[in-house]
Amino acid sequence: MNYIVTIDGPSSSGKSTLAKLLAKKLSISHIDSGSIYRAVTLYALENKFLSNKKILLEKLVNSLSNSDISLKENRDGIFKMYVNNEDVEDKIRGSKVSKHVSEVAKYEEIREFVLRIQRDISKNKSIVMDGRDIGSFVFPNADVKFYIDASIKTRSERRYNQLKEKEQHLSIREVENDLLNRDNIDKTRKKSPLIIPKNSLIINNVNRTIDDVLNQMLEYTKSIINKKMP
Numbered sequence: 001m002n003y004i005v006t007i008d009g010p011s012s013s014g015k016s017t018l019a020k021l022l023a024k025k026l027s028i029s030h031i032d033s034g035s036i037y038r039a040v041t042l043y044a045l046e047n048k049f050l051s052n053k054k055i056l057l058e059k060l061v062n063s064l065s066n067s068d069i070s071l072k073e074n075r076d077g078i079f080k081m082y083v084n085n086e087d088v089e090d091k092i093r094g095s096k097v098s099k100h101v102s103e104v105a106k107y108e109e110i111r112e113f114v115l116r117i118q119r120d121i122s123k124n125k126s127i128v129m130d131g132r133d134i135g136s137f138v139f140p141n142a143d144v145k146f147y148i149d150a151s152i153k154t155r156s157e158r159r160y161n162q163l164k165e166k167e168q169h170l171s172i173r174e175v176e177n178d179l180l181n182r183d184n185i186d187k188t189r190k191k192s193p194l195i196i197p198k199n200s201l202i203i204n205n206v207n208r209t210i211d212d213v214l215n216q217m218l219e220y221t222k223s224i225i226n227k228k229m230p
Contacts, residue, residue, distance in 0.1 A: 003225055005128040006135035008197055009148035011098075011182050012155040012162075014205050014213075018148060019130035021214050026128070026221065031071065031121060033131035033138070035081045036114045037105045038092035039069050043083055044104055045096065061109045071121055079121075095167050095178070102182040106189035132186050135197030143228065144221045145200035148213075154206050155179055 005022065009015040016032050023030035040060075044050040049060040071079040080089050091097070104110055111133075118138050122129065131138070135145035150158075156176040163170055186194040196202060201220055205213045 001225075001229060002124065002126045003143040003228070004122065004126070004139050005144040005146070005221055006139050006142040006197065006200075007128065007130040007146045007148060008132055008135050008194070008200065009130075009146075010132070010150075010155065010186065010194065011102075011179055012159040013148045013150045014158070014210070015130045015146075015148040017210065018146075018205075018214060018217060019128045021210070022217050022221065023128040025214070025218050026126070028126040028128060029073065029079065031079055031118070031127055031129045033114070033118055033129055033134060034101075035079075035089075035092060036069070036071070036117055037101050037110070038097050039081045039083050039088055040064065040110060040114065041097050041101045041104045042088055042092050043067065043069065045100065050100060050104065055104065055107075057107055057109065061113070064113055070117070093162075095163055095170060098182075099178055102185040106185055106191070108191040111191050132194040133192035135200050136195050137192035140197070144224050145197050146217060146220075147196045147200045147202045149202065149204045150206050152176060152179060152183075 005026075007015045007019045016034070019032065020030050041050070043064070044055065044060050047063060049056045049063065068082070068084050070082050072082050073079050080087055081092060082088065115138060118129070122139075129139070135142055135147070156172055156179055159179060160170065160172045160175045163175070203213060203216065
């Protein structure tokens with residue numbers, strides 16, 4: 001029996017880390033949907049379809065239809081993001097892409113493009129997918145749903161610690177402002193905004209260890225899947 005686990009939540013809430021660990025514990029595939037939006041944003045930046053928060057949407061969408069943006073699974077069952085056969089995992093994690101990704105992702109045409117990739121890659125397999133509209137829009141009938149949250153202070157500290165070695169010019173205040181801006185865009189966009197999906201287990205992981213939260217998620221998932229097993 002194949003099944004789908006969705007994990008939604010705001011940026012830097014810890015959902016991607018937990019999604020990877022949960023998928024490993026369950027021995028199924030993990031897909032970071034945010035990496036697809038990041039790849040589209042990188043593509044827009046590198047091809048001059050985006051500058052100073054101005055996006056040439058029609059040109060970008062037309063160009064995307066002739067490009068190859070895809071997630072490819074390696075031998076360990078880990079999906080990595082490729083743009084025209086180039087591994088862009090490192091490129092898409094930088095602050096430049098982070099600052100623009102929510103702005104790019106708010107457009108319906110972009111979300112439809114990404115939606116096709118999300119649904120195609122999940123056919124005939126069990127997956128854990130994390131993002132901002134996975135349980136609410138991409139897979140509203142998913143077997144198991146989570147919503148992971150944390151305070152803006154905690155999220156800012158996490159994101160700053162991820163970036164500070166590679167981007168020493170960044171301040172934690174800049175990171176916090178960027179996250180607040182992304183939250184606002186994600187929650188107010190017209191197409192599939194960030195919400196708490198129906199029937200999802202809400203987990204606030206402030207002052208909790210990763211293992212503690214992971215064990216809760218693992219037990220919850222197994223309890224639901226075991227009930228559905230024939």
